[in-house]
Structures are given as C-alpha cells and as structure tokens.
Amino acid sequence: MRRLNLPRRPRRLRRTAAIRNMVAETRLTPADLIQPYFVIDGEGAPQEIASLPGQRRLPIRELVRECEQLHRLGVPGVALFPSIEPVLKDAAGSEALNPETLVLRAIRAVKQAVPELAIVTDIALDPYTDHGHDGIFNAAGTDMDNDGTVEILRQMSLLCAEAGADFVAPSDMMDGRIEAIRESLDDAGLTETAIMAYSAKFASAFYGPFRDAVGSASVAGTNLLGKHTYQLNPANRREALLETELDELEAADVLMVKPAGAYLDIIRDVRNNTHLPLAAYQVSGEYAQLHAAARLGWLDLERCRDESLLAIKRAGADMILTYFAAEVAGCFSR
Template sequence: MTDRAFSLALTQRPRRLRRSASLRALVEETVLRPADFIAPLFVIEGEGPPEEIASLPGVRRLPIHALVSECRELWALGIPAVDLFAKVADSEKDAVGSVALGDESLVARAIRAVKAAVPELTVITDIALDPYTTHGHDGLLTEDGRDVDNDSTVEQLIAMALAHARAGADLVAPSDMMDGRVAAIRAALDAAGFEQVGILAYSAKFASGFYGPFREAVGSSKVGTVAGPADKKTYQLDPANRREAIREALLDEAEGADILMVKPAGLYLDIIRDLRERTHTPIAAYQISGEYAQIHAAAERGWIDYERCRDESLIAIKRAGADMILSYFAKEVARGLRH
C-alpha cells in the first residue's frame, strides 16, 4: 500500500471503472459493429480494372464485375448495405441528366448484377442528377440558368427512382434537397406497386466545403452557372442553421421517409443529436469524403494516429445518435472488428 500524506474521503471514484481494459469493456456505452455501416461505392462502365481516386485513398471506381466482387466481400464481413453512385463519361451528360433514367442506365444494370449475386445485401441508390448533368447541379436549371427548378427536378427524380425500383433497389436515397420530393417519390413508388421499396432521405444535407473528393469521384466538380461556380446554396442547407435542419428532417418524416440522413456527419453531431431527441425514425449519418480524406492526409504526415482517429470519428457519430453510418472506412473497420 502506498504511503500518502493526503487522501480524499471520496465515496464516488469514477476512475475505479477505468483501471483495466476488461473493466473499461464492461462499461463501454457505444460500440461499433459491422452491421452499423453502409458502404458507399462508385460504379463505372466497362470491363477494365477499377480506377483509383486520387483524393480518396483506398477508394476506387468499380466496373460492374468488380462491384459485384466488392459487394460479396462486404457481405461476408457483415456489412448489410451499400449505396451506389455512378460516374459517367462527360460525353454522356446533358442538361437534364437523361443518362440517369431508364432500365438500362448504369446504376440500374449495377443493381441487377449485385442483387443477382448477393440477394440479401441491401442495395441503396443515390437519387440526384449531379453526376449526369453538364452543369453538375443536383437538378434541372431554370431558363436563365441562375437556379435549380424545384418541381421539374422532382419529376425527373421520380423517373430515376422508379427505374431503380424496377431494377431491384431496396431503398432509394434522394440527395437533392428539393422541396416535396420525398412525398412525390413515395406516391409514385406506391402507385407503381413498389410499396416495399423504402426511402432513405438526405434530410439535412448542408452546403459543405468538404464534398470536394466526392465530386471528383462522380465527375461533378465542374459546377458553374450564371449564379456563380459550385453554388448549391439555393437548395443545400446553410451550415449555420440548426432549427432549419430539424424542420427539413421532420418534413421528410411527415412525407413518408423511412430513414432520415444527416450529411456531413462529424461536423454536424449536434444536428444528429437534436434530431435523435425529436424522432423515433432511424437516423443515418454520412461521414463524407472530405472528413475521410483529412484523416488520411493528417495521418500520412504523421500528425495523428490513423486508426485511433478513424475509430474515434466513427464512435462520435454513433454516440451522437446515428443508427447507421455511411463511411468510406466501412470495409477496413468491419474487417478489423471481425478479427
């Protein structure tokens, strides 16, 4: 026993439960599981090899044959869902994103291939036009090119969602932030007999400066209108606004969303918590490309411990109240959790 000149007469000593790894494990409140993750995947045309994405280390664009192999691996690791994003050639783009529509679109063919190979894997698809338009916006522009037209965009998104539902998507995920699109997509799915296809709504999607690597990945980085380059602030949320974010999310819930999304995740933990306290609907959070890339970049320079900071960033998102996390770390974290 250590001789001490001074000892506090304490009944409560919280450090008692931190004395050993086994004690800490007993009282750990938030635990990551492979089943917590949705893996975002980028699909491209062709039969060639996957393409590296310079600003997203370890993430690749996958032709459909490689996408299927990746989905098999993810399912074997216990990851229950993937979210598909397309990268199409500039020559296929037009002002209205026509290449995104129809039963033979890249994503529709990818859905069918994945569901044939891994039928129990949940397949989610991005419903937005930015990867397919020459201007890089999430919808159709007004005649003067100064803004995105809300209602005509929703009409196009409905067609896209129906094509994905016909191909076998389990959830469609409108990420455009147009008003009323959840109700309109829900009504269209139901009318077409797709009552069981769910909607994961990007309900609180902020006009973040951290989307750069993703836009490189899908080829939508060259956004420009008369209103100014890359200005999506007329439809994405102001990062300063908490109340508006909750209002948007609760509107999506009322319109029939099955899951509500907050994006970005790590920079908006307060929004996840605010929303968790106001709804019983499941909440997803997207740890976006810039959040992923900055951890990689700092670790490469030796400024942080890569694995500790990676895991801490994910624990924070789940602790804030997210039920599921979209993250480019999904596969490597799940692999570590399985061993």
Template sequence: MLNPGEPRPRRLRKNTAVRDLVRETAIASADLIQPLFVIDGNGAPEDISSMPGQQRLNTDDLCREGKILHELGIRAVALFPSLKSDLKSEDGAEALNPETLVLRAVRALKAAVPELQILTDIALDPYTTHGHDGVLTTDGSDVDNDRTVEILSQMAVLNAEAGADFVAPSDMMDGRVGAIRVALDLAGLSSCGIVAYAAKFNSAYYGPFRDAVGSSKAAGTTLLSKATYQLDPANARQAERELFLDESEGADILMVKPAGPYLDIIRMTREGTTLPVAAYQVSGEYAQIHAAANAGWLDLKRCRDESLLSIKRAGADLILTYFAKSWASEQNS
C-alpha cells in the same frame, strides 16, 4: 488528497476489463454502409487520388466487392455512378435511361449478393453537365424545384424496379420525398424504402466525392455552390424543419450529411424522431483523416475509430462511411 467516501470515477477506468464492461457506445459491422463508385466497361479499378483506398469499379468488380463486404458483416452499400462525359447533358436525361449504368449495376449486384441491401442515390448531379442536383430554370440562374422533382420521381421508380432496396434522394428539393413515395406506391413498389438526405448541408467537405463521380469536372470546379437548395451550415432550426417534413412525407430513414461537423444535428434528430437515423461521414471527412495520418500527425486507426464512435454516440443508428470495409475487416481479423 481526497477525503474518504469522495467519488473516484477513475475506478471505472482502471483496466481494460472494467472499461469494456461499462462502455456505453459500440459499433457493429451491420451499422455501417459502404459507399461504392461504379464505372462502365471492363477496365481495371480506378484509384481515386483524393480518397485513399477508394476506387471506381466496373460491374464485375463491384459484385466481387459486394460479396466481400457481405462476408465481413456489412449489410448495405450505397451506389454512385461515374459516367462518361458524353452521357451528361443539361437536363440529365441519362438518369431516365432504363439501361443506364447504375441500373445495370443494381441488377448485377442484387443477382450476385441477394441479401445485400442496395441504396441508390436519387439526384441529377452525376448526370448533368453543370453539376447541379437538378435541372436549371430557363435563365439558368437556379435549380428548378418542381421540374426536378418530377424527374427524380421517375428516376426513383426505375431504381426500385431494378432492385434497389432503398432510394436515397440527396437533392434537397422541396417536396421530393412525398412525390417519390407516391410514385413508388402507384408503381406497385411500396416495399422500396426511402432514405432521405433530410438535413444535407451546403458543405465544403464534398470535394473528393465530386471528383469521384465526375460532377466537379463537368461543372469545371469542386467549389460549385449549391446554397439555394442545400442547408446553410449556420441553421439548425431549418435543419429541424427539413428533417420532420421528410418524416411527414413518408421517409423511412432520416439522414444527416455531413456527420462529424454536425453531431449536434444528429443528436437533435435522434431526440425528435422514432425513425432510424443515418449519418454520412463524407468524402472530405475521410480524406482529411487520411491526409493527416499520411503526414504523420495523427494515428489513422485511432482517429477513424474515434470519429465513428462520435457519430454513433451522437445518435446515428447507421453510418455511411468510406471506412466501413477497413473497420469491418479488422473486426474479423
């Protein structure tokens, strides 16, 4: 028995009205960014088996989906191309084709839903036969940093010219944010922002995404190691250095990827910058929640909502998540 006057924190949890009044963290549809996969041609949507509810969409279906998302209150999407194998090469040259799939998709989506903000991925892994995010050194032993940065800068300009509102370099090459900022500004594209994948870890959670864009098939494995350029999951101080180098080079938004296993990094970023902070709840995070729910072990909706709340509570202003549409749909029902 508590003595008179002793604290009783449960008073603030006693009913729904009180809990709503004192709730500290809330998510809005406008906080969420829906990743979308685009394919060429006029075929039907392709289900992604490792990511229940997610599909590869042709450009017409992509535009229809963009309209639906915008009507649900989602203000931004992130586009990822899934290319036919004959367009992939060692050097990822298709990324610099002015009529490549993602550029045509950006133009179509921007024409269909002008208010929808479009983020495009700036990395070479969808375009290379080896599945790495850049071109390889002469001996093939590693990714050539500086040659890759030159290509990414050209790629960013093409994406911005097509109508991308933000380019999002996800490659983790040294110096790429500064080089892209200079290239955009010199091309008269200073209004295009940069969402920097500033702390992207060499994570085991990317497998379903690599299936979705076909980079695992190109490389022959979902277990491709990118340890020479993506961050070691053990190293928070290296992540901090990367984050604030990207800020100094001109990033407009700093991103942490993955989100759920790196809540400490999200919090560190939030406390160290005044820039908006984004976090990417990646394909493996999404897939494992679905897998456990399908097995009857977890409640899908509650785990979805709790996972998103934890990312927001850690300090993310924006969340890239495959749950964006389902979450926003329920808020509007």
C-alpha cells in the same frame, strides 16, 4: 501522503480494458455501417481516386466481388454512385432515365450475386448533368427548377426500385420530393421499396473528393460548386429540424444528416425529435482529411477513424455511411 476521502471514484471503472469494455456506453459494429461505392462502366481495371486514398471506381464485375466480401464481413448495406462518361451528360441529366444506365445494371448485378445485401441508390442528377448540379435549371438559367427536378427524381426512383434497390435515397434537397417519390412508388406497386431521405444535407465544403469521384467537379470546372439555394445553410440548426420533420410527414422511412462530423449537434437534435431510424454520412472530405493528416504523421489513422465513427454513433445515428466501412469491418474479422 494524505489520501482523499472519496467514496465515489469514477476511475475504478476505467482501470482495465475488460472493465472499460463492460461499461462502454456506445458500441460500433459492422452492422452499423454502409459502404459507399463508385461504379464505372466497362471491363477495365478499377480506377484509383487520388483524393480518396484507398477508394476506387469499380467496374461492375469488381463491384460484385467487393460486395460479396463486404457481406461476408457483416456490413449490411452499400450505397451506389455512378461515374459516367462526360459524353453521356447534358443539362437535363437525360442519362439518369435510361433504362439501361450504369447504376441500374449495377443494382441488378449486385442483387443477383448478393441478394441479402441492402442496396441504397442515390437519387440526384449531379452525376448526370453537364453543369454538376443536383437538378435542372429553370427557364432563366438562374436557379434550380424545383418541380421539374422532382419529376425527374420521381422517374429515377421508379427505375431504381424496379431494378432491385432496397432504398432510394434522394440527396438533392428539392422541396416535396419525398412525397412525390412515395406516391409514385406506391402507385407502381413498389410499396416495399424504402426511402432514405437526405433530409438535412448542408451546403458543406467537405464534399470535394466525392465530386472528383463521380465526375461532377470536372464537368463543372470546380469541386467548389455552390449549391446554396437548395442545400442547407451550415449556420442553421432549426431549419434542419424543419426539413427532417417535413420528410417524416411525407413518409420517409429513414432520415439522414450530411455531413456527420461537423454536424453532431444536428444528429443529436434530430435523434431527439424523431422515432424514425437516423443515418449520418461521414463524407469524403472527412475521410480524406484523416488520411492526409495520418500521411504526414500528425494523427494515428486507425484511432482517429474509430473515434470519429464512435462520435457519430454516440450523437444518435443508427447507421453510418462511411468510406471506412469495409476497413472497419475487416478489423472485426481478425
């Protein structure tokens, strides 16, 4: 057999696992991850979430235990989402401003037990409204009242910051909310509380299991609730850059792209356009579809999990919100 005259043979650097690890360009560690948790009230048992295999709604006592273990595994942060009783929900999301609402009690408990763990709190009204939207409706009932919603989000942010949240994370996509929240936090002397802005959040079809988990699907009667007047059009790339640029101008500390897997191009565009830290959210639908395919024997769950997270990191994300965080971190501790 005649051998090819090839001075440059890239396969030399793929020959063994040791060499492949030496030349790896992207590395994923527990420090890159943030674990989302769903919180429920009371002292009962955790509730399984059928559409999110392996994830549960946790009472505060169990949440604290999970957070303690997560911290030991080297995951630096958690994102908290409340699942409150339907009786507490109304059109204005009034429970969000209750000084003793569930998420505030959860923040205090986790921060007392694991002060080193960074807490990200969602700032949006969908867990609290009886219509499942992220804000309040205008007088005509035809669309979100942008400015009225921002006022509520501003107050929510103050409550979460006072409770001990390290990041307030507005996920509503209302115009001007980052500037309003930053001004309110600074005026209240909460200058150290950071804003992780859901800057490029798309009107995606991948959110269904999350809406089941927080109960916004049940109150709305569907997990297909249309949020197209405030979340980004999945077709629009330049608009995503405009939104992230505005949030940076309004003093966001961290920008975010959501979802992650179907928007790797947006993650890369934003990474190339900013020096701010960039987060990406591997959303519930992305997590659930990998589990579903693996259960049918069509995919290797662990390999696909790791590949999907590496892709998000490779695209430019500095931190990844993922329901796989605790599981991946556990692999590093073996």
